[in-house]
Amino acid sequence: MKYRMRTPEGQEYTLECNPAVLLEKRVQGDGPLRIGETFRRLSKLDGTIIHDTLVGLVVTVPLGVLSTWCRGFRSDAMGINPVQRLDALREDARLGIGGVDYDEKTGQAIFSSPGVYKRYCEAHGFYDRNGGYGSPQKRDPREREIRGLPQMAESGLGELA
Numbered sequence: 001m002k003y004r005m006r007t008p009e010g011q012e013y014t015l016e017c018n019p020a021v022l023l024e025k026r027v028q029g030d031g032p033l034r035i036g037e038t039f040r041r042l043s044k045l046d047g048t049i050i051h052d053t054l055v056g057l058v059v060t061v062p063l064g065v066l067s068t069w070c071r072g073f074r075s076d077a078m079g080i081n082p083v084q085r086l087d088a089l090r091e092d093a094r095l096g097i098g099g100v101d102y103d104e105k106t107g108q109a110i111f112s113s114p115g116v117y118k119r120y121c122e123a124h125g126f127y128d129r130n131g132g133y134g135s136p137q138k139r140d141p142r143e144r145e146i147r148g149l150p151q152m153a154e155s156g157l158g159e160l161a
Contacts (some may be wrong), residue, residue: 004055078109
């Protein structure tokens with residue numbers, strides 16, 4: 001794991017080590033590591049003990065994840081004719097789906113996040129055949145009727161004996 005540390009002089013540096021090693025060098029306190037805590041280190045110049053402060057963690061994100069969703073995920077399969085862009089945006093708004101746009105030149109659907117992608121797909125009947133638990137799922141076409149409990153009660157099917 002990588003940690004951002006600050007020396008008493010105010011210079012910041014990155015320390016890569018196991019959290020257990022850092023816990024052993026803690027000046028005082030117990031429990032999880034906290035921002036602002038002080039840790040001992042031995043000076044390489046004169047062998048004195050220096051107290052450095054934990055400033056933060058250095059978090060790395062896989063490049064594929066970062067690059068895909070920062071630019072927006074694009075889909076040809078869910079795209080439209082560019083002439084129909086405004087109609088499609090109105091229809092998405094009617095269905096309560098925000099965060100979707102369409103490329104003005106190609107008509108590709110552009111999703112701003114994985115959640116928007118999932119809501120859009122499920123609202124329009126698309127699904128990810130190879131996806132996992134969080135991906136858009138195939139829906140039963142009768143699902144709206146199954147969910148409509150008031151409809152079942154009116155028809156007499158929802159009554160319990």
